[in-house]
Amino acid sequence: MTIISVSILNRSGKVLLSRQFVEISRIRVESLLSAFPRLIGSSKQHTYVETESVRYLYQPLESLYVVIITTKGSNVVEDLETLRLICKLIPEYLPIYASLDEESIVEAAFELIAAFDEVVDWGGLRESVDVQQVHALTEMFSHEEKLANMIKESKMLEAKEVAKRRAESLSREKSEREKLHKLGSDFGRLQGRSFGGISAETYQASMAMPETGFTFTGMSNYGNLDSKSLQSSAAVESSKVVSAGIGGKGLSLGGNRKQDAVLEALQKEGELVKSSNSQTGIFSEERKNRNLNINMKSPVLQEAVHFVAQEDIVLEMNRDGVIHSFEIKGNLILQVSDSAKASIRIHTKLGDMEAFQVRTHPNIDKNLWTSSQVLGLRDASRGFPVGSPLSILRWRLTSSEEKMIPLSINCWPAESSTETVVIIEYELVAIRELENVAIHIPVPKSASTPKLRGVDGEFTFNSRSGMVEWNVSIIDKDKPQGSLEFVTEPAAATSFFPVQVSFISNEIYGDIGIESVRGSSDESEYKFSFEKLLTTERYSIVHD
Template sequence: MVLIAAAVCTKAGKTIVSRQFVEMTKARIEGLLSAFPKLMSTGKQHTFVETESVRYVYQPLEKLYMLLITTKASNILEDLETLRLFSRVIPEYCRSMEESEIADNAFNLIFAFDEIVALGYRESVNLAQIRTFVEMDSHEEKVYQAVRQTQEREAKNKMREKAKELQRQRMEANKKGVKSPGFGGGGFGSNTGYSPAPVVGDSASLQADITKPSFTAIQKPAGTTKAMKLGSKSRDVESFVDQLKSEGENVVAPAVTRAVPTPRIPLILSLVLALRVGRDGGLQNFELHGIVTLHISDDKLGRIRVQLENKDTRGIQLQTHPNVDKELFKSKSQVGLKNPAKPFPLHTDVGVLKWRFQSQDESCIPLSINCWPSENGQGGCDVNIEYELEHDQMELNDVCITIPLPIGSSPIVNECDGDYTHDPRKNVLLWTLPIIDASNKSGSLGFSATALPGDFFPLQINFVSNKSYADLMVTEVLQVDDDSPVKFSMDTVFFTEKYEIV
């Protein structure tokens, strides 16, 4: 078959969304679309109509039509099968078959149409594959976002610690009796230069006092003064010290020094988890992938070895990069290049070690989820969902449990540990918890909804963590020539790629 175009139009003939798959002029495609309502005949049950050059294959969608324009030489059975797939795609992205809803989701529909047909020919895809392709999921983007969230969280923690330290220093200064500079004795006194107006007894004197200023000019101190200026730390320090000395404090001004940044090698340990568990229990799939990457920005630190320590007893399968010396890794657990005279690449993320771990042991599950839907006899279900952290040493952040709902169903939440959000556009209930650790290792969510027990599956679980699931870590980084240590930083990112209860 050769598919010319796919469109969603109203029964009056107005085109809402149209996607063209073969090269054709704008006037030609607009003419084909505008001719469709004129060719419709009443009282017939056919789902297609033909002209001398093209065939229109259509399916009613409440107030709309899903329309395909094909060549007359195409197979009508294949046309109808493709039409059914197009018709199933629209409810995937639109809550209702209204014109405004179709227009709001036009871009998603066009992306989905492009996955069904390429250059006029049908692709071998199903609805689940189309959903995955349109999401444009990226492993690299997940790693980047997870690293960024971890770094932002650590920066906020450092800011809180710094604020507490500054508050502590202020309290200690107040205890020692150090006065704040620049305010003298405080309040309105004789030192301010303000003179109260005299008491008068008649209107003439009052008028004279009103026209005469009741304050004296503030005299500037003799000699030069050092004002505090923004952008000059040394002058700020000198001015602050001079003010303290003028108030009788014995202060020794500290020397102003410039901190020289120490060369440092950043390393990232990223772990990705794919997990599938049955709704009645039983681990169906557990797969963990990990990789260690380093980034060298100083050419003096290019020739290094990375020392690893592996205490994991679950049998993870390690694999080094082809350019890494495998014998060195087996004998000393060090990651170094085969040719020690060559440096690692500069200014790029280099993956030096990766591993894989698969298991059917349920004890490997980091976070277990139990979903118990039961019919309530009123045309709906009462649902109870529980979570439990299985490994106390883990700390899971930004946990989100996505619960699917039937179209049009509005859940009534009875109890919730954490927060919840109902997204009617995607027909899901989002249960979110900022952190799950040993202090809140279990929790529950209870709600009621008009649905069948099977409508709440599959559940999707997402989280990030800066705690490594595998007991593998970098202990030190050494120079190749003299084994001298090199400073390094280590960021650990552990997140879910696909964690579902089916």
């Protein structure tokens, strides 16, 4: 048999990796591979196809194709064995816990080419090897490299320690200089009020003199001063300063007129405007921080085995509510914090998931999942990673039905000769409760600060970004609808799009749950925690 090339392509025919084993030009290989997607057609009965000059043997692998190009005189049975061996090798050389996708193939391209070279020699003949033998042949260990790396790491750690000690030393010196300078300046100001002035350098020099007395140059009126009289005068000055600070009104910034002027100036700048819940229109920093932090109302107490069923929504629809694209991307994420519970099997509980495309992680035992809906590693001795989250199950749903979206948004800019009135409405649709809802509406830079007419929630205008920010803490069945109305200078309706929306919820679309978690070897049952989270990856309302 003669194998010309081993290649990995995506479903659209893009070449991710190709290894040739005979003398052949790159243009010829690209020509053969570009013709492959047109040859396979829709038939699923065969895994090979022939042309006048070559034979293609292929096998689907997740969303990819593994393709072997051979001569027509090659033994098709042996070639199929070679194809199956290569398909077994590919997941073994991907990064640990990586998905079988384009990014992983490109990242592991060097290792895959080395493995292919062990299976097929130069000339296109198959080597008599299996998966374990290929592993042994491709493993490379160099004692010199290990020693060089150890020396390099040791030097880096030593350099970091030296830099750390030097930084601490400079910090201490700087702190001491600042303290000494401050002490001299304070003493100089005190002496200036009592005796006519003294510099910090003079004070530092005086600290080294005996306590019996010293004389200041140019201060003949006062003569000699001993340390006791100096201390008493310092105490008097200190008491004067303290009493003045307590008895007087001090630097008070109070006064309603000044405060109103500051607020008015801020409003003219467009930083903050009036909201429905506040007369001044200024939200406290604490409220802003709460809006930035996504906190569910009932946080789950995490066990050593914790699951998160998370879904991200990607949606684009126009201002009339017509959906352009709507996709839900779900992940079942596992996080193990106890190494004793890493070797486990997860018994899932699935509801109606026929409309979803469900896919397991490449290292999950697919036969076990298909037969009993149990998630377990193909090699149970390896165990799941400890301390880092891992997506073990994915699902995907696309739809164009308006009743499926969580939140419907309608935006109605009405332009006249003197102003533009913008009315935005929302309505809860498929999800029963949404939290931390934020709707951002762009405003033309040429327009003035928007004037609020009415809002359900909180209204803020950010002049720097040119965005109207509409925040609603919760939308549920008790109040599923709301609206915002504001006025600005005349502007085209298209300038108020796209409208961006973000929110979170503890309700998801996929009907998935965890029934139990058991050990892979002893079937002992472990406690686990489970939570659901719905977020937005991109939720846009465009003009058309």
